[in-house]
Amino acid sequence: MDWMARATSIVGGAMVLLRRGAAPKSQATGQSPTIPEARKQGIMTLKMPTAKGWVGDHKPTAAPGLKVNAFARDLIHPRWIEVLPNGDVLVAEALQEESPPRKLMDHAMQATMRRAKAIGQSPNRITLWRDGDGDGVAETRHVFVQNQNQPFGMAMVDGTFYVGNTDGIVAFDYTEGADRLQGPGRKLVDFKTGGHWTRSLIVSPDRSRIYAGVGSLTNIGDEGLEAEEGRAAIWELDLASGKARIFASGLRNPVGMAWQPDTATLWTVVNERDGLGDETPPDYLTSVQEGGFYGWPYCYWDRIVDDRVPQDPDLVARAIKPDYALGGHTASLGLCWMPDQTLPGFGEGMVIGQHGSWNRSTLSGYRMIFVPFAEGRPSGPPRDILWGFLSEDEKFSYGRPVGVAIGPDRRSLLMADDVGDVIWRVSAA
Template structure:
């Protein structure tokens, strides 16, 4: 009898183990990455995941002189090395470059989702403490390398966006927009930051991006605290939005709404319209939902969390919101599923040849919820004379090689800007380097 019981128990364990193995298998992509890119991406049926597909490249850094690989006709070299988790860049009028050395603030671990997120951050190279500072880089002799490096201001709270306006340097901390008096040429700020408006912190999507407009107003990108309002809409108040801030009155309004995680923002040079790079939702399969770049106007609503890509319903979100469906704006251009599109800048003053003369550069930090992985590169979206992406076009690789032959992450690109000479600067928060891409 005891022998029979042991045999039955062994069978149960094997069956349970087999079921668990099957449940934990990643859900691989069924479409090519290209099929889910461009102005008319394929939006396939959702494949909802109770246990998420997890695939993130192990972060190892750059070894033995390795560098990213630039597109044909371009070359890449280090502008600055030895930084501490550099994520965002800003160019001052005198050519100095500011870099936000920053990371997520400490997170509370309240459940399985928080444990999984902590694991992903550590594996992907984002588990380091935030340096909480902005460093100034100066190329004194114009050779494409920053010879001067100084800590401009420290003691911040997970800062990301930076903007100079009317003699003030505005900084987007994770929980507040602050400002300090500043004149280009300074290498040190000792003034205590003044709070302009509070921002809601906590949860996921901690980075707050910032853009100064020609109208004297500021635009702040504030991501959601969760994937699909998992903790209720009260936890998402003033989040998943682009806020328009009047810095003189110290107040704000929602400019563009229901964007899950709006990050890089820039004004398109021909039309003057505001564009943004957005991270879409997870756990609907490896093929959707595509991250995107899109034009945003006052009052635009993109549907999160109830809808994606202009009206596709997310059945996981309760209660439903059918009245919003017809008003959910369709994004303009898909960068591909789960690529983590973060950085965005236009080629207005870039000098990288005719192929990269009119369009947007996008820093793709890289996926965690797709098999095979996507992103981990800088891409270029060609624009036409109307101020929109060329119809039928696909993103063009500008800087690759962040993944080595083993699929390990030597680096991960984030913020992108152009420098005073027209080269492209790329913040690499895993490689702790600012890369400079220029014409050969």
């Protein structure tokens, strides 16, 4: 760590201690969260645990009635999971790459992220894992495709495999049962790069469209809104025509997406802005309306104005209130719909992989949770499925949850852990 990063880290550490005493005692969660008044941070609260990984038989803790085992090990920063119709499990291995620091805070942030194993050289590949005997542990591994540009989202439609690279969507021909894709692929859509780099993908229920999450470049439009054009949005790609458009906007960093099957409604989890306090504003789970605007960067939650941003009253008046708060800075990334009777003790609802905070004095997230649904809507408080990714003193992380998916047997969950370099499998005990 150079002297600038060290100095900023020391000041940031002092800010953490000062702000911890004023931190809220409960999280802002649910349909009607209590959101503390914004407290602008001149120096951002910067707190991330040192990456430690799992040693020996140490593993996460599962909820009563459930068990957890490693489906796959020895990956390099696994982020996202796609289960193919034949039961093969694909894992995108990618990592945020360093860029030249421009501000004092950039030095401290990059040094902290290196220590937390959150930045470095990206593997840029997708691997295929196959559990041939159905015992919940993959026996074979293949490099499905490599030399991509920070691959993340994946989708399969009618013999074509789609990859959400940070710079756009690429299509490959696919033959069922293939261990590897052939050829360079065909670029269908271009996305701007930098900032929030993940590009999640999901196919529409009728298999005619693909949706892609594209996060903002900066926290609150810090480099001007022209730099944010086409970002902080969910895009829609029509597969027949090849035309792409923005489907919904004002979503600072929409990552995981899932369909609620009874209503055919698209849902997403969104990482909200930093620098206003431990619980302000909360990250959220929300349904996504075509043409909807969700407030970023002008306001958050129920049209609460962020006065750090030059305002647009008309857009604030249009802003849609999210459906369900997930707590401040949980970094909720993974999302999948879990049907009833998938796991004992859990009904139907959304499963969320919470990667974990950095911009708060007491850490939050670092767990996989379940939000119950009834009649197509969230219907109760969140419940923990998997936890134990943090040391009790918050100094170390053994793992960090990211992508989640229903397992090939439809009676388990898979979760990517990009610090432990594991794909965890949760099933009935």
